[in-house]
Every structure is written in C-alpha cells, then in structure tokens.
Amino acid sequence: MTEPSFTALTAAAARAAHLVVDADPKIFTDDLAAPLLGGRAGELLAYHREHGDQPVLAGARTQVLVRSRYTEAQLGGLTQYVLLGAGLDTYAYRARGADVRVFEVDRPETQAWKRAQLARNGIPAPASVAYVPLDLESGDLVAALIGQGFDVSRPALVGWLGVTMYLTRPAIARTLAVLGGFAPGSQLVADYFLLPQLRDEAGASYAGLVAPVAAQRGEPWLSCFSPESLTDLLRDNGFGPVRHVRQHDHDVWPRTDALRPAGLSVLAHATVA
Template sequence: MQTGRPSRTALSSARARAVHQVADTPRVFTDPLAARIISGIDDAPKPAGVPAMPAEVRLFMALRHRVAEDALRAAAHTRQVVVLGAGLDTFAYRSRNPALRVFEVDHPATQAWKRRQLTGAGIEVPDTVVFCPVDFTEQTAEAGLAMAGFDRHAPAFFLLLGVVPYLPREALLDTARFVAGLPAPAELVFDYNQPLAALPPHRRPGRAAQAEAMARMGEPWQSFFTPAEIAAELAEAGFDNVTDIGWRDCLERYALDASLPDLFGGRIAHARATGRERN
C-alpha cells in the first residue's frame, strides 16, 4: 500500500465491480457506486507482466459480494455491520436501512483517501456510517471497534472480502476467535484461496502466474486453506455453523453458465456463532 492511497488490490476490486456492472451478463451483483468511487484516479501503470483480469476472476469478485450481502439480508436481527479491510467497498453508502450501523475498519491512510474519494464523487456518507481507522501494526480491530462505539452485546455481521489471502494465517484466526467469542450472536463472511496442490493440475500454472503477479505488485498472497482446514479452524475458534461455498455452488445458486471455468479455486466461507451469552 502506498501512503495516502488504497492498496492496488482494493482499487482492482472496485474496478472489477464497476466493470461487472456493464460487461457481464447476467449481472449478479449491483453496485451503482463502484464506478463513481474510483472516478478521477490517476493510477500508476501496472508492473510489467501483470496480466489482464479474466472475466471469470471478475465474476468471482462480484459473487463474493453477492453471497455476503444475501447472507446479511437474511440476518434479520443484525443491527451492526463491520466491514474489515473496507478499502473502496460501497455497502455502507448503498444501504437504505436506517437501523443498521456500519463500521468501516481500515488503515488510517487508506480510509482518509477513501473519504476524499467519497467527497469528490459526491457520494453521501449516511449518519449510520462509523469510520474506524486502525493501524494493525499498533492496534487490533477489537480495540479500534471498542473506541468507535461497537456494541459487543448486540448481534453483528462481519464482512472480510478480498482480504484473507493477503493476511498472515494467524491474523485470520485471531479475527475468527474475536468474532466467535462475542457475547451476542455474530456472523462472518470471507473469501479465501486454496493451496496450489489442492487445485486440478491444469489450473495450477495460471494460479501460480496470478500469485507471482500479486507478489510483483508488492501485495503477495500469504495464506491458503483447504475447505477441511477452514471448517476445523472455525470450529476451534468457536463457530457453531459453517457453510463453505465454491465456484460450482455459486454458478448453480445464481443460475449462471455451468461451463464457466474455475480459474483459481477461490471459495467463500460463512460462519455463524450463537454468542457466549446464549451458551
């Protein structure tokens, strides 16, 4: 991440959502603010050798938001949403639920840059949004949320999208333990990458090339999990129920073309905890 700017991956994710609105049929995720929030960005050229984003990768990035926000809508009792590593996510500005507080947690420099982008794009910041700047080298998300007014005793929904591959393994597990250990019911949705060896042999060269490209951009992938490992780690963290959703599951769920190839083996986990007070 460059000082005062979002990470390249945050920018890439927002661009993918923006392109998805006009380039993909059917559109599985609607984000009318994606193009506006990246307007005016004079981005640096891509490093040499970084490939263009395949349509299937762009589709997965849209699907992870669709799965997460569908799950959030189904969580009828939730009144707090925490967007961890919020980047240029636009959920808080698209939400029309005045009873829902949205805590955006991110690095102070990235968050300051985002707020300038919101102002420049004329995107209104609702009173329900709570900015929670956290420098993770000095402070935990838990501490930052406490200072921002997060209510540990009220149901909460946590979004961690497009972030986990860039985190050390223990950072995800610390987050999972924090969410599962809350006194009130809580849910967590995140996407993750599988180890190279878990993919079919014919998919490995392309995935390896993607990983090398991310490393050249200065934002290498650091953690990988199999579905079995995710299930075990989340259960140990204290979650009562885990749903793990793969590419084929998404294609079937949203009636998409079943022949679309799974290019890199990304998956989406949805974990639920009933809360320590109920236990």
C-alpha cells in the same frame, strides 16, 4: 494522498466493470464503485472494456462479484455489519434507509482516500456508517469498534473479503480469536484460497498468472487452506457451524458472457457458537 492497495482498486474496478462489460442478469450491482476509483477509473476500467474475455480479468470479476453478492445477502435480521479491510466497499452508501450500522475497518490512509472520492463525487456518508481506522496486525479491534458505537451484546455480520490470502496463519488466527468472542449468533463470511493441490484447472491457471504479479506488487499470497483446516481453525476460535461455498455453488450459473466459476476462491461462512 496515498492510494489504496492495488487489490482494493482492482476489486472496485471489477465491480464497476461488470455493469458495462458483462451480460444481464447482473450478478451484483454496484453503481458507486467507479466514482471511488478517482483518477484511476479510466485506466482500470479500460482493461476490462478492451479485454473483458481475458481469463484473469473475467476471473477477477467472478471472484469479487459472487463474494459481495453472497455476503450482503446474509444481512437479513442483523443490524451491525463489520467490514474488515473495507477498502472501497460501497454497501453503506448504496443501502441508505436500511436499519444497519456499518463499521468500516481499514487503514487510515485508505479511509482518507475513500472519503475524498466520496466528497469529490457528491456522495454523502450516511449517519449509519462509522469509520474505524485500524491496522489489524497491531490494533485492538474490539476497543476500536466500541469506540464507534459497536454493541458487543448484539450479533453482527462480519465481512472479511479479499484479505486472508495476504496474511500469515498466525495473523488470521489472532483475528479469528477476537471475532469468535463476538455475541453468539454473529456470522463471519471470509474468502480464502484453496491449497494448490485442491484447485481445479481454471483455479490453477488463474493462480499461476496472478500470484507472481501480486508478489511483484508487494502483496504476496501468504495463506491458503483446505476447507477442513480452515474449519478446524474457526472451531478452535469460538465458531460453531461452518459452511464452505465454492464459486460453482452460487445460483448465478450458467451465463452467456465470459464469467465462469473456478476452483480457487472459496467463502467460509461461520457462526459464533
């Protein structure tokens, strides 16, 4: 069975490692991330256990934790949650009983791996989750969602995390054009990387260490933005108000462990007009 992308695996490992490496209070609690790593769990978590203070690993945890915390906090009042590039996200399995229909959009092979790990660990998929196998580059997102029960007349929260930096700007624009046609009041939370000249020292250092490795693994960073340029792109595609949330803006600082904010990854929070 084909593994998920290395990015999906390392994001899940970062969420899992936070619970055993970092101090209290926890930024985000995901006690199902480790089981979904399957046979890679020991290897991936060992890096964090043995080198938890290393800037790249601590930076990866920070990035993943604050974006997950912020995104899930926006669900209040919304009953449809679309995860684009869902990867090994576990919201649907942690939030049992919540009145939220979750649509996990991802490539079929990633979904097959995830469902196999869920079954292997005795984690049942609730009736509230719908799997939407789709390649965003070539598939019809709205048709695929409707086929799984998505109600286009009701607002939704769309989480698009850990994806935009691996897409070209035209591909990002095409997806935003679709999302901008969702019901008014729908919200999008998407993370993006700042342009090199806008990064602070910590962000530039992280990028200098991680970007070459990502490229070598076949996942090069293709798109970075200024807040202004991304705001323009969002507004051109049907979105109204846009808020840009930097790591420094989250209400989790200061901390006593190795987690520190950096000026690289920013969350864009936009509402369909």
